[in-house]
């Protein structure tokens with residue numbers, strides 16, 4: 168027996184932003200089962216991933232020793248090498264040698280080419296403490312703000328719109344607020360697949376009488392509980408939402424008093440929406456004018472209405488405009504700041520909220536303070552004791568482009584897999600192969616790790632202790648359940664070792680030391696201490712006192728903007744970047760599936776989940792399958808202007824005619840070979856949800 172003897176450990180699910188609390192049951196240093204706990208976001212519930220997705224940590228492919236690329240090994244990635252024998256490419260090394268090689272390469276490039284030749288991608292799967300240390304290393308050790316993570320690929324446009332309009336990038340109310348809502352809009356989201364435990368609250372609320380309005384180009388099973396289900400044309404969200412705004416203004420359903428007291432920009436909105444009547448917009452969005460008016464009335468006249476949205480809203484070239492429209496709906500109707508109302512972008516990864524709060528983004532220090540504001544920068548410089556760059560850094564896709572341009576030459580990537588998650592994958596992989604020095608810290612030989620010069624074996628979620636912030640702004644403690652395998656080390660320890668190797672004098676002894684430092688520099692953590700989390704497991708921020716649970720509802724008395732008012736920002740109609748044509752007549756959209764999480768690095772190595780969904784599929788409408796002359800289960804070829812993949816066709820009634828849906832978790836038929844890297848100009852998020860494609864039998 169070790170110190171980790173047979174026992175039960177209270178911790179968290181490692182997958183989505185719901186942040187379900189779990190109890191892991193351990194025998195012989197292995198997790199043998201997982202149960203839900205009575206956490207504020209799950210009340211004992213778990214979905215299939217949380218309950219059965221734990222054994223990926225025991226997978227034979229776990230990295231257990233530091234690896235160094237052999238001098239003569241090519242940097243190209245080869246799919247067939249996944250979890251295979253990598254001894255021809257990498258050799259095992261001691262930690263001492265690997266750290267020296269990693270930091271020697273980083274130091275050499277920084278010293279020769281300067282801070283802007285360096286960049287880092289941290290992870291929304293890591294803890295708050297890991298995110299904080301990672302961005303601090305890049306800012307104080309590399310010397311630039313070139314630090315980002317996968318929030319850029321999911322809700323960056325939502326955060327851009329929220330910061331611009333209401334002054335806070337977090338949700339205004341937890342998803343459990345639906346219990347108090349007379350009406351709830353769920354748009355561009357499929358909670359039953361991607362936030363399954365949250366979906367159980369939505370279903371329960373609908374059964375109790377909440378009018379549930381589902382709006383999405385694809386159908387979904389949550390619609391069975393809906394009062395309205397609107398399958399609008401893909402990429403035409405702004406047309407639909409502007410028509411709702413038109414109706415609310417024309418029929419004087421807005422809250423005049425709230426608008427006058429709490430918002431600015433209403434007059435401009437009145438002018439700008441005049442072109443967007445439901446009768447005009449039905450031709451654009453494909454939803455009848457009468458239905459648009461009915462939905463607008465239902466939302467505006469309910470005593471309490473709340474809006475939830477997902478990446479169907481954010482992952483467009485007009486993603487920021489989509490969010491602006493949703494925020495405007497809430498602002499002009501006063502549906503915010505009260506129980507049962509609010510704005511809730513459903514967060515994807517388990518800690519995308521916390522990683523963003525901790526400053527793992529190129530334009531903000533911790534707590535969303537701009538790197539370009541002199542007073543802010545000077546105060547952080549004095550706290551961290553290092554001068555810092557006054558310009559915002561590169562975002563994820565900009566970093567990839569900057570590698571191609573020769574600007575970025577070295578990277579440190581922790582727990583992210585841009586070789587799978589970035590759009591136009593061939594372009595991304597060519598960039599990673601072009602780096603002069605790449606340090607990857609991960610638990611598996613990911614598609615990104617194949618490009619690395621040094622690979623540092625890290626810890627899985629259950630092998631470390633740290634805090635995580637879920638979609639509801641609940642800061643929660645995850646406890647170490649089992650020891651990491653072999654010579655794998657804790658992520659905070661590895662980041663600190665790299666920091667020390669490039670000249671920073673860090674000496675944290677435990678994640679709690681990091682959290683204590685974060686609390687000094689992040690007012691959002693006021694009254695939240697490590698000891699408190701050890702006792703209470705979860706505290707919501709902002710929290711007004713050490714003995715209060717935190718404020719679930721924010722914007723009760725105005726907004727944290729300069730004027731204290733919510734800013735209404737009208738949106739124009741902007742078409743998707745790449746429309747279907749004769750060569751590519753279909754619309755391709757990508758996303759996740761219930762059984763697999765993001766790029767599949769964890770869930771495809773979890774036995775039960777991999778058995779449920781073992782191979783790559785493209786979901787297609789029955790009519791399109793018939794037209795192709797193939798049968799469900801046959802192999803087909805899907806092609807866009809950026810590449811071609813081969814995979815099986817699955818008939819799916821949720822997918823409208825003319826559309827293809829491909830989950831992005833399958834490395835052997837990677838959806839992101841096909842996707843369009845064109846960015847939303849504000850949030851810098853690629854248009855994963857729309858590009859032109861064709862499908863053919865093989």
Ligand code: SF4
Nearest residue numbers: 180182183187214217
């Ligand atoms: Fe885990 Fe999310 Fe499922 Fe909860 S809903 S068990 S957090 S994947």
